[in-house]
Amino acid sequence: MLIALLFALLQNAPVAQPASDPFAPLAIYNGTWTVKAEHPWSGAAAGSPDHLASRCEHFTRYFACEQTINGKTQSLIVYTADTSPGKLQTRFIDPGGLAGARGDLTMLGNHWTYLDKPPPSLKGNWSRVENYILDNDHIRFEEYESSDEGKTWTKINFGIEERTSR
Secondary structure (H helix, E strand, O other), X not given: OHHXXXXXXXXXXXXXXXXXXXXXXXXXXXXXXXXXXXXOOOOOOOOOEEEEEEEEEEOOOOEEEEEEEOOEEEEEEEEEEOOOOOEEEEEEEOOOOOEOOOEEEEEEOOEEEEEEOOOOOOOOOXXXXXXXXXXXXXXXXXXXXEOOOOOXXXXXXXXXXXXXXX
């Protein structure tokens, strides 16, 4: 009888659900994109396309994307999870191995905000990128800078990324 009762309790026990993968939304970045911006990253005339290749990989506790712009590798972006849902930390590493300060990514639905600021011991401009995920193949972005530690922001660029392949 005791075995039957134990079996019945186990049958009705709630099943533990796997923890949500904080990196899953980042998979949208993987692929090649045509980028049209007010100020193209290449320095060409307004509206001239740039070509972005983003090769992303999900590891156990990290997510990383190598970004190549117009055929030239620009950076590796490494993401780590925060304890708060929808929040990640970022670190940009250039091809020479120089890493920037830790940044923050906040994902609220289709609106993602990247905030980068210099380490406390250094002075410099803060930067903010607002990504609006329009669908799986289109991202609208706006780039901002602040010279007063985020009190006021100046928009310095904006544009659309359109996926050309996965």
